[in-house]
Amino acid sequence: MTLTAPGSVQADSSAGGPVPPCPARGLVCRNCGATFGLIAQHACAECFGPLEVDYDPELMKAVTREQIEAGPQNIWRYVALLPVGQDQADRVSLDPGMTPLVRADRLAAELGLTGGLWVKDDSANPTHSFKDRVVSLAATAAKGLGYTKIAAASTGNLANSVAAHAARVGLPSFVFIPSDLEPGKIVQSAVYGQTLVAVDGSYDDVNRLTSELGETDEFEDTAFVNQNVRPYYAEGSKTMGYEIAEQLGWRIPAQVVIPMASGSLLTKVDKAFRELTAAGLVEATEWTIYGAQSAGCDPIATAFDNGWDVVKPVKPTGIAKSLNIGNPADGPYALDAIRRTGGAVARVGDDEIVQGIRDLARTTGVFAETAGGVTVAVLRKLVESGRLDPAKETVVLNTGEGLKTLDPLEPVVGPTHRVEPSLRSVRAAGLIG
Amino acid sequence: MTLTAPGSVQADSSAGGPVPPCPARGLVCRNCGATFGLIAQHACAECFGPLEVDYDPELMKAVTREQIEAGPQNIWRYVALLPVGQDQADRVSLDPGMTPLVRADRLAAELGLTGGLWVKDDSANPTHSFKDRVVSLAATAAKGLGYTKIAAASTGNLANSVAAHAARVGLPSFVFIPSDLEPGKIVQSAVYGQTLVAVDGSYDDVNRLTSELGETDEFEDTAFVNQNVRPYYAEGSKTMGYEIAEQLGWRIPAQVVIPMASGSLLTKVDKAFRELTAAGLVEATEWTIYGAQSAGCDPIATAFDNGWDVVKPVKPTGIAKSLNIGNPADGPYALDAIRRTGGAVARVGDDEIVQGIRDLARTTGVFAETAGGVTVAVLRKLVESGRLDPAKETVVLNTGEGLKTLDPLEPVVGPTHRVEPSLRSVRAAGLIG
Structure with missing residues (x-):
C-alpha cells in the first residue's frame, strides 16, 4: 500500500477549493538514512531504525503565510506542510487544533x-488532549493507504481519540487498554460504542499484544495508529x-x-x-x-x-x-x-x-x-x-x-468554607462581619 | 453604577484596533416595557418583571458580515451586537465561543x-460548557459597572466557569454550591483556588442565600453573575x-x-x-x-x-x-x-x-x-x-x-472484551479466528 505520488497535483477537492500538492516524497530512516516510498511501515528494513516522513524542501518553501491564514481554524490550515489530507474529502478527522x-x-x-x-x-x-492531532493524521493516512479499520494500544487519551474519530466517520476501531484503568477513563473510551478490549496486564503487555496482533491475518486491513502508520501519526x-x-x-x-x-x-x-x-x-x-x-x-x-x-x-x-x-x-x-x-x-x-x-x-x-x-x-x-x-x-x-485526572486532586482541594443556608451561618464562617 | 453611555464611540482599544460603538441603550422590562439605564439590576422597579438589554436598531443594522468575519475566533467577533466589551482592554473573559x-x-x-x-x-x-459565554459577558459588565468581585450560586458548570474567569484575571470570586455535589464537580470548582462555599441545602436554598448576601454591606462591591448583572449575563x-x-x-x-x-x-x-x-x-x-x-x-x-x-x-x-x-x-x-x-x-x-x-x-x-x-x-x-x-x-x-457527568454511564458502558495479553486469549475471545 502506498500513498499518492509525491508532489502530484490532485483534482479539486469535494469542498470545491484547490488542493495543494502533497509535500511528502517518502519515508526516511532516522538512523541510516535509507529511503522508502510513502508506505505503511515504521521501522527501517535495513537497520530497524525509526522511519519518518521526508519532505520536498522546494514544495515547503513555496508555502506562504497568507495561504495558511486563509485555511480553516484547525490543523488542516497547515496541510501544505503535512504528508496527508490535501484533499478535504480524504480526511478522517475531528478537526482538532488552533487551540488557545x-x-x-x-x-x-x-x-x-x-x-x-x-x-x-x-x-x-x-x-481534550493533543492526541487528536496525531490520530487525525494517522486515520487519514490509514484511509489513504487502503486500511478499513484503525486500532491502538493506550492508557487513556489515545484510546479516547481513536474511538471518537472512528465514531465520527463510522470506521470500525479496536482499542486495547490495561484492564486496571480508572473507571472514568474506561467510560470515556467505551461511550463511543467501538470495540474496547481490556487486557489483564501492564501497558507494556498491551503494546506487545497489539504488535503481535498486527501480524495476524485478521488485522491485515487494520492500521495501528502508533505502529504501522506511526510515521504519519507522529x-x-x-x-x-x-x-x-x-x-x-x-x-x-x-x-x-x-x-x-x-x-x-x-x-x-x-x-x-x-x-x-x-x-x-x-x-x-x-x-x-x-x-x-x-x-x-x-x-x-x-x-x-x-x-x-x-x-x-x-x-x-x-x-x-x-x-x-x-x-x-x-x-x-x-x-x-x-x-x-x-x-x-x-x-x-x-x-x-x-x-x-x-x-x-x-x-x-x-x-x-x-x-x-x-x-x-x-x-x-x-x-x-x-x-x-x-x-x-x-x-x-x-x-x-x-x-x-481528578483522582490526585480530590484529597487536596475542596470548599474553603462550609455553611448552613443562613446569613447567621455565613457570618459565623467569617465570610461577612 | 452605570455602563458607558449608549452608542458612544470610544477611543481605540489597547489592542490598537478601532472600537465599535456600543449598541445597548438601556434596560427594558419584558413585562411592562419600563426603561432604565445600563444599570446593575435584574428586576423592574415598577412591576418586578425581568429586565433585558435594549438595543439601538440603527446601530445593529450598521453591522456587516465582513466586520464580524474579520473579528477574533470567539464570541467577541459579535461585540457590535453585545452590550459590553467593545474595548478589548475592558473584557474579563476566557474568550469562549466559535465552538464546532x-x-x-x-x-x-x-x-x-x-x-x-x-x-x-x-x-x-x-x-467545557456554554456557561463560559454568559460568564464572560457578566464579568465584563461587572468590571464596567465598577464591581471588584464576582459571585454565583451554581450546581456545577457555572461554578466552574466563574472560578476560572476569576483565576484568569486575578479577580476575587465567591462560588456557592450545595455541599452534596459530586466530588468531581467540587474538585473542578475548587482547583482554581478561589473562595468556594459548600452550603448544606438544596440548590434553591443556595440561591436564596446568595440573594440575601447580595443585600449585605460585605457584598456591596460584588456582582452576582445571574442576579444583579443578569441582563448582561443572559x-x-x-x-x-x-x-x-x-x-x-x-x-x-x-x-x-x-x-x-x-x-x-x-x-x-x-x-x-x-x-x-x-x-x-x-x-x-x-x-x-x-x-x-x-x-x-x-x-x-x-x-x-x-x-x-x-x-x-x-x-x-x-x-x-x-x-x-x-x-x-x-x-x-x-x-x-x-x-x-x-x-x-x-x-x-x-x-x-x-x-x-x-x-x-x-x-x-x-x-x-x-x-x-x-x-x-x-x-x-x-x-x-x-x-x-x-x-x-x-x-x-x-x-x-x-x-x-460520568456517573450515569459507568454502570452501562464498558469494555466489549476482556483478555489475557496473549494471542491465544484474544482468539478465545473471538476477536481473531
Whole structure:
C-alpha cells in the first residue's frame, strides 16, 4: 500500500477549493538514512531504525503565510506542510487544533519571569488532549493507504481519540487498554460504542499484544495508529509547533517546555520550528527546548543527567499516567533536540505535579491533567535552578484536560468554607462581619 | 453604577484596533416595557418583571458580515451586537465561543432525518460548557459597572466557569454550591483556588442565600453573575445563535432543539435569530424552536402540554442535574418563543437520556453531558411523534461535556472484551479466528 505520488497535483477537492500538492516524497530512516516510498511501515528494513516522513524542501518553501491564514481554524490550515489530507474529502478527522495560546502573566509574575509566558492549551481539542492531532493524521493516512479499520494500544487519551474519530466517520476501531484503568477513563473510551478490549496486564503487555496482533491475518486491513502508520501519526504533533509560531505573530519563542512520554512530541515541535525557518515562514532565530518528566518515570531525564546517548528503560510509577512510558521510542531523538538547542531536562515528584496543576489553574484558569502539572512544576524547577532564562519569552505545553485526572486532586482541594443556608451561618464562617 | 453611555464611540482599544460603538441603550422590562439605564439590576422597579438589554436598531443594522468575519475566533467577533466589551482592554473573559458545528450525518440517517442535522458542540468551550459565554459577558459588565468581585450560586458548570474567569484575571470570586455535589464537580470548582462555599441545602436554598448576601454591606462591591448583572449575563447566550447562523453560511436553520433549565438559553437563541434578521445579516426565513426537558424536571413541558402561560414549580429529580431548575425564571418567555415559532416541548426519562448520550457519541464522536443526552433523546422523540419535520434542516445544542457527568454511564458502558495479553486469549475471545 502506498500513498499518492509525491508532489502530484490532485483534482479539486469535494469542498470545491484547490488542493495543494502533497509535500511528502517518502519515508526516511532516522538512523541510516535509507529511503522508502510513502508506505505503511515504521521501522527501517535495513537497520530497524525509526522511519519518518521526508519532505520536498522546494514544495515547503513555496508555502506562504497568507495561504495558511486563509485555511480553516484547525490543523488542516497547515496541510501544505503535512504528508496527508490535501484533499478535504480524504480526511478522517475531528478537526482538532488552533487551540488557545494563553498569556500567563500572573504565573510569570509568581515565578519571576519577565520575558513573557504563554500556555499552549491542548485541552481545548475535541477529545481534550493533543492526541487528536496525531490520530487525525494517522486515520487519514490509514484511509489513504487502503486500511478499513484503525486500532491502538493506550492508557487513556489515545484510546479516547481513536474511538471518537472512528465514531465520527463510522470506521470500525479496536482499542486495547490495561484492564486496571480508572473507571472514568474506561467510560470515556467505551461511550463511543467501538470495540474496547481490556487486557489483564501492564501497558507494556498491551503494546506487545497489539504488535503481535498486527501480524495476524485478521488485522491485515487494520492500521495501528502508533505502529504501522506511526510515521504519519507522529507528524500530527508538528502542528502544535506551527500554531505556537503563528499565534505569536509568525515568530518562534525563545524557550519551550514540553512534557515527554515517548519523546515524540518534543522532537516534532523542534522539527516544526526547523521547517518553518527553512521554509522562510518565520525569521531565523534561536530557540531552546526543555523536557519535562515525572520522577516516577524519568528515563530521558536520567540519560540527560548522565550524558548518555541511549535511554535505559524504567518501570513507571506515579500519578502522571499519560507520561508513563518506561521505554521511550523517541528518547534519543528528544535528547538530541534538547542538547542541540542548549536545553535541559528536569523531573518532579507527585506532590510537585499536583502543585503544578493548582498553580496553573489558580493563575490562568486553565485546568490541566497531570502531564500539564509536570510541565508547570518543571518550569518552576528550571527557573529556580537557573537553567531557564527568566528574561526570555517562554511557552509551556499543556497536553490534556484536568477533568481526565481528578483522582490526585480530590484529597487536596475542596470548599474553603462550609455553611448552613443562613446569613447567621455565613457570618459565623467569617465570610461577612 | 452605570455602563458607558449608549452608542458612544470610544477611543481605540489597547489592542490598537478601532472600537465599535456600543449598541445597548438601556434596560427594558419584558413585562411592562419600563426603561432604565445600563444599570446593575435584574428586576423592574415598577412591576418586578425581568429586565433585558435594549438595543439601538440603527446601530445593529450598521453591522456587516465582513466586520464580524474579520473579528477574533470567539464570541467577541459579535461585540457590535453585545452590550459590553467593545474595548478589548475592558473584557474579563476566557474568550469562549466559535465552538464546532458538527455535521451529524450518521445520526440523521438513524433517525430518518433527510434535511440535514448538525450538533452545535459547546463542550469545546474553555471550561467545557456554554456557561463560559454568559460568564464572560457578566464579568465584563461587572468590571464596567465598577464591581471588584464576582459571585454565583451554581450546581456545577457555572461554578466552574466563574472560578476560572476569576483565576484568569486575578479577580476575587465567591462560588456557592450545595455541599452534596459530586466530588468531581467540587474538585473542578475548587482547583482554581478561589473562595468556594459548600452550603448544606438544596440548590434553591443556595440561591436564596446568595440573594440575601447580595443585600449585605460585605457584598456591596460584588456582582452576582445571574442576579444583579443578569441582563448582561443572559445576552452571552445570544452568541450561540449568532454562531449557528454564521457557521451555516449566514443562514438560520429551519429547526433548533434546545435544552431548558431556566429557559434563558432558548429565548436568547430565538432573540439572536430575530436580531440577525432585523439587522439584515441573514435573509428573513422562518424557524421553529423546540424545547427539551428531563422527566425529572419538566415544569415548562407541563405548562406547554396544558396550554398554560405560567409555569408551575416542581421539585427536580433525575440525572440531568445541570437542567434541574424547578422554578424556571424564563419559563414563560421560552413558552412564548416555542409557541410563536410553531415548536413543541418534549421530556425524556433518565434511561432515554443515557441512551441519547450514547447515540450521540457513537454516531458523531461528540461526548455530551446529561443535558446533551436530554436534547438528543428529545430530538428522537419529536421525530417519532411527527412533531419535527424530518425533511427540514435541524440543529441540536450540546451545552456541556460528558467528562463532567460520568456517573450515569459507568454502570452501562464498558469494555466489549476482556483478555489475557496473549494471542491465544484474544482468539478465545473471538476477536481473531
